[in-house]
Amino acid sequence: EIILAIESSCDETACSIIKDGKEICSNVVSSQINVHKKYGGVVPEVASRIHVENISVVIDEALKTAGITMNDVDAIAFTQGPGLIGSLHVGVQAAKTLAWAFNKPLVPLHHIIGHIYANGFVDELVFPLLALVVSGGHTELVYMKDEWSFDILGTTQDDAIGEAYDKVARVLGLPYPGGPAIDKLAKEGKAHYILPTPKTEKELDFSFSGLKSAVLQLIQREEKKGETIVPADLAYCFQETALDTLVNKTEKAVHEFKPKQVVLAGGVAANSRLREKMTETIGAIEGVHLTIPPLWCCTDNAAMMGAAGSVAYRHKLFGALDCSANPCKEIDC
Ligand code: ATP
Ligand code: MG
Ligand code: FE
Helix, strand or coil: CEEEEEECCCCEEEEEEEECCCEEEEEEEEECHHHHHHHCCCCHHHHHHHHHHHHHHHHHHHHHHHCCCHHHCCEEEEEEECCCHHHHHHHHHHHHHHHHHHCCCEEEEEHHHHHHHHHHHCCCCCCCEEEEEECCCCEEEEEECCCCCCEEEEEECCCCHHHHHHHHHHHCCCCCCHHHHHHHHHCCCCCCCCCCCCCCCCCCCECCHHHHHHHHHHHHHHHHCCCCCCHHHHHHHHHHHHHHHHHHHHHHHHHHHCCCEEEEECHHHHCHHHHHHHHHHCCCCCCCEEECCCHHHCCCCCHHHHHHHHHHHHCCCCECCCCCCCCCCCCCC
16 A cells, blocks of 8 residues: 655654555655754744645655655555644644545554654564654653554653753753764763762653753853863763663563563664664563664654554554644554
């Protein structure tokens, strides 16, 4: 089957044509990073306006590159939520308009399920599966007993990991988005500072606001003493502490829930040190297959929504023409 997938939950306007769940016929992503960089983060109102300007062009381009027309499309998949309401709205309206005009079924999707199914481009997914979801808005351990079954084993009590990266980068004077900047700078750093290991009540939950505050306080303390911090060392120490909690908790969940496969998902999956640590620790556990998505499908794109859309299409999980964007969409609905 041929799925046309639309993604517009944050600051990427994206459309992709996916054949039989795996074959990428086209994958067009128009990123707004260069605009939001000026403000040090995504400005929601600006994001919505740019989506409006770009959405038709991106959809046209995706169809043209794939060499098909709307008549060849079997269903229209789109990100319904979570995300920025104004951004989501643009993609949802485009999807509904196409569905109505060309009489095609609609497949509404949860954005994070797309991040998880991106791994299907690399490996066959086997269940039970455990996903470590690490992105701008999420830090979760998701257990999939079977295809299209999602249980959240642990989640963040405060900041998401990507958010913590972006905030720490800002206090270090690095450009937005902070994740790739810290990833790069930390390679030149060493274990020079001591930062607190995050603690949570529930073993598989996460917390990053304490770590983020500790970085800020350390900078202020040194400034008071008239000293300056070494940014590369602080980036290194923040990153090691943050990533160790991710990997340790994933390891605990693997021993407790015994999945056959572990996958990494979300924008922070692009982090080179996290990929290394996951390979060293989780990749070494016997009986568990580790899959790490290629860099091109870690951050937001529509191909991943198409991969998830194909599975949802086969399960006949269709939406009505009057469905709307849901910024707080839950993963199990
Ligand atoms: P969500 O998926 O939770 O809705 P989002 O879609 O805004 O959030 P993604 O596009 O999935 O987020 O990921 C963006 C995040 O990934 C940003 O916080 C960015 O800093 C982070 N990121 C990207 N590359 C890296 C990297 N190499 N190291 C660390 N973080 C990274
Ligand atoms: Mg983005
Ligand atoms: Fe995302």
